[in-house]
Amino acid sequence: MVERDVEKTIEALLEERRTFVPPEEFTKQANVSDDSFYEQAEADPDAWWASQAERLHWFQKWDHVLRRDPPHHEWFVGGKLNASYNCLDRHLEENGERVAYHWIGEPGDKRTITYAELHRDVSKLANALKSLGVRRGDRVAIYLPMIPELPAAMLACARIGAAHSVVFGGFSAESLKDRINDADCKVLITADGSYRRGGLVPLKQSTDEAVKDCPSIEKVVVVQRTAEDIDWIDERDVWYHELLKDASIDCPAEEMDSEDMLFILYTSGTTGKPKGIVHTTGGYMTGVSSTHNLVFDLKPEVDVYWCAADIGWVTGHSYIVYGPLANGATSVMYEGAPDHPDKDRWWQIIDEYDVSILYTAPTAIRTFMKWGTDYPAKHDLSSLRLLGSVGEPINPEAWIWYQEFIGGGKTPVVDTWWQTETGAIAITALPGVSTLKPGSATRPYPGVFADVVDEKGESVGLGGGGYLVLTRPFPSMFRTIFGDDERYVKTYFDKYGNETYFPGDGAKLDEEGYYWLLGRVDDVMNVSGHRISTYEVESALVDHHGVAEAAVVGRKHPKEGETIVAFVTPKGDVTGDESLMKELREHVGKVIGKIARPQSIIFTDDLPKTRSGKIMRRLLRDVAEGRDLGDVTTLQNAPILDEIRAKSESQKASEG
Ligand code: 7RM
Numbered sequence: 001m002v003e004r005d006v007e008k009t010i011e012a013l014l015e016e017r018r019t020f021v022p023p024e025e026f027t028k029q030a031n032v033s034d035d036s037f038y039e040q041a042e043a044d045p046d047a048w049w050a051s052q053a054e055r056l057h058w059f060q061k062w063d064h065v066l067r068r069d070p071p072h073h074e075w076f077v078g079g080k081l082n083a084s085y086n087c088l089d090r091h092l093e094e095n096g097e098r099v100a101y102h103w104i105g106e107p108g109d110k111r112t113i114t115y116a117e118l119h120r121d122v123s124k125l126a127n128a129l130k131s132l133g134v135r136r137g138d139r140v141a142i143y144l145p146m147i148p149e150l151p152a153a154m155l156a157c158a159r160i161g162a163a164h165s166v167v168f169g170g171f172s173a174e175s176l177k178d179r180i181n182d183a184d185c186k187v188l189i190t191a192d193g194s195y196r197r198g199g200l201v202p203l204k205q206s207t208d209e210a211v212k213d214c215p216s217i218e219k220v221v222v223v224q225r226t227a228e229d230i231d232w233i234d235e236r237d238v239w240y241h242e243l244l245k246d247a248s249i250d251c252p253a254e255e256m257d258s259e260d261m262l263f264i265l266y267t268s269g270t271t272g273k274p275k276g277i278v279h280t281t282g283g284y285m286t287g288v289s290s291t292h293n294l295v296f297d298l299k300p301e302v303d304v305y306w307c308a309a310d311i312g313w314v315t316g317h318s319y320i321v322y323g324p325l326a327n328g329a330t331s332v333m334y335e336g337a338p339d340h341p342d343k344d345r346w347w348q349i350i351d352e353y354d355v356s357i358l359y360t361a362p363t364a365i366r367t368f369m370k371w372g373t374d375y376p377a378k379h380d381l382s383s384l385r386l387l388g389s390v391g392e393p394i395n396p397e398a399w400i401w402y403q404e405f406i407g408g409g410k411t412p413v414v415d416t417w418w419q420t421e422t423g424a425i426a427i428t429a430l431p432g433v434s435t436l437k438p439g440s441a442t443r444p445y446p447g448v449f450a451d452v453v454d455e456k457g458e459s460v461g462l463g464g465g466g467y468l469v470l471t472r473p474f475p476s477m478f479r480t481i482f483g484d485d486e487r488y489v490k491t492y493f494d495k496y497g498n499e500t501y502f503p504g505d506g507a508k509l510d511e512e513g514y515y516w517l518l519g520r521v522d523d524v525m526n527v528s529g530h531r532i533s534t535y536e537v538e539s540a541l542v543d544h545h546g547v548a549e550a551a552v553v554g555r556k557h558p559k560e561g562e563t564i565v566a567f568v569t570p571k572g573d574v575t576g577d578e579s580l581m582k583e584l585r586e587h588v589g590k591v592i593g594k595i596a597r598p599q600s601i602i603f604t605d606d607l608p609k610t611r612s613g614k615i616m617r618r619l620l621r622d623v624a625e626g627r628d629l630g631d632v633t634t635l636q637n638a639p640i641l642d643e644i645r646a647k648s649e650s651q652k653a654s655e656g
Pocket of ligand 1: 315392
């Protein structure tokens with residue numbers, strides 16, 4: 001009986017007890033300084049979301065806030081608006097000269113773009129796209145590096161009512177081709193190339209390779225970034241700067257329906273082809289504007305905000321482009337790698353631009369930890385007043401390091417849980433009011449309703465672990481998977497029915513109702529009937545002073561269900577040897593319990609990660625079980641897998 005209950009849920013093994021109350025001075029000036037928004041949203045969620053939609057400019061107001069038709073819902077029904085208008089035009093009169101982006105190229109070139117300048121470029125490009133035959137309702141693919149033309153291209157599409165599909169500039173020709181064909185894109189906007197870690201990325205070459213198998217593409221617009229030699233197809237290719245030269249700056253924004261598609265963004269599931277996540281205009285813009293304002297405590301007149309993600313991911317869509325621009329923020333946008341020319345590039349940028357809000361991912365933080373504190377220590381980071389984290393569970397060790405060495409021990413750190421599917425932050429601290437617990441994203445954002453349930457859908461209650469669910473629709477949720485609504489219903493609403501969205505993440509609720517997100521459910525192991533999340537073991541490993549980063553997977557075992565295999569990157573000057581192995585096993589035993597001790601530990605200089613920095617445990621499972629590797633197309637650092645595999649094989653042999 002007891003044993004079965006244990007099996008059904010993810011056990012809450014790891015206990016983080018440190019808490020941080022918001023500094024008084026922070027609360028005093030904060031956009032949220034008491035619980036009234038939470039209360040308001042709890043009492044009347046529709047009215048709350050309507051109040052947040054009022055942050056936007058609507059050409060025509062909605063008739064209904066929410067039209068329910070589970071699992072298909074519509075928000076702000078009958079309302080008309082334009083995302084580009086909201087990001088640009090409405091700021092012009094009072095704040096046209098405000099900087100939208102301080103852009104920094106990797107080689108050191110810089111551009112400062114005001115709202116008025118961005119409006120001009122976007123309007124011209126929008127007219128140019130029309131002249132190429134792009135119409136309202138069409139799809140446009142965008143395959144660009146982190147240059148100002150990227151947000152401009154997105155906003156130009158939005159302006160004329162064409163949906164964009166941004167494909168991350170690090171993806172291969174093959175991935176680009178699949179995404180273009182799935183969405184039937186008419187035009188592709190790309191660049192001749194880009195810079196990465198001092199090298200050149202031949203984007204146009206990948207484009208040419210992809211587009212020869214993309215029958216729907218009529219024109220390819222090329223931004224000149226590197227001025228390297230490229231192949232050119234006269235009937236198809238057109239230079240961005242030449243298009244803009246003759247284009248009129250007068251391009252009124254289309255009045256779009258609230259539920260008209262704003263963009264498609266592909267996200268790869270664990271299996272199958274990438275899913276084209278569809279976001280619509282009114283709900284998405286409401287969600288990103290609201291969360292960007294409250295979670296980051298934005299003061300658009302004074303803050304310099306930096307979300308260090310790539311726009312090719314949803315984090316960049318929502319928190320480099322649409323959220324910050326809708327809110328009239330001044331952002332930093334950086335093209336390149338954090339270690340070019342040296343490992344202090346970010347800290348140098350923060351110092352130079354007086355960045356006050358920084359938003360990044362745990363994987364980046366752990367990399368900085370590995371590089372050591374000398375790099376941030378070389379620069380004045382005192383302008384920072386708020387830090388954010390996204391993308392993975394942040395282990396307490398990294399959280400504390402981030403606050404201490406980047407935030408000077410004074411800044412709140414907001415851990416923000418969300419997905420491509422949710423469009424905007426869904427579970428998060430609000431920095432003026434939340435008592436923070438390192439490793440917990442605290443609680444649902446006002447107007448978001450969540451729970452943690454067991455296999456049958458019963459709430460596990462305080463102190464329990466299980467599956468995260470979102471139990472009420474909110475505006476920024478995606479509407480469907482492009483071209484495959486059946487898959488939408490099956491993937492997200494099969495497990496618990498049409499009323500309950502299943503994000504696929506494990507979570508636990510502590511005694512105070514804080515949410516601890518444990519990563520993908522597929523990353524939960526079953527060790528002798530105990531459900532243990534890989535994240536908890538990783539977190540315990542990283543808690544050891546010799547460890548920079550760790551990834552943990554389960555290996556099938558005839559007796560125990562699974563045994564735990566850990567892949568560990570030691571810190572710079574630490575050697576991964578037998579004695580460290582022994583110490584780490586003991587350490588995990590102490591922090592979590594004997595049951596969670598890894599059976600094998602493999603030391604490696606790096607871990608296989610997606611291009612957005614998430615550890616690909618699926619591939620490590622393949623390695624641990626000696627299988628052929630599954631799909632590796634989204635892998636960032638392929639060679640490391642061969643190294644890890646060789647080590648794993650030789651270790652398995654020696655373990656017998
Ligand atoms: C924004 C983004 C979504 C998945 C999600 C989680 C994981 C994201 C956190 C997190 C723990 C967090 N979109 N995830 N944020 N896990 N704590 N704060 O990353 O579509 O690329 O990924 O990322 O598993 O389901 S995404």
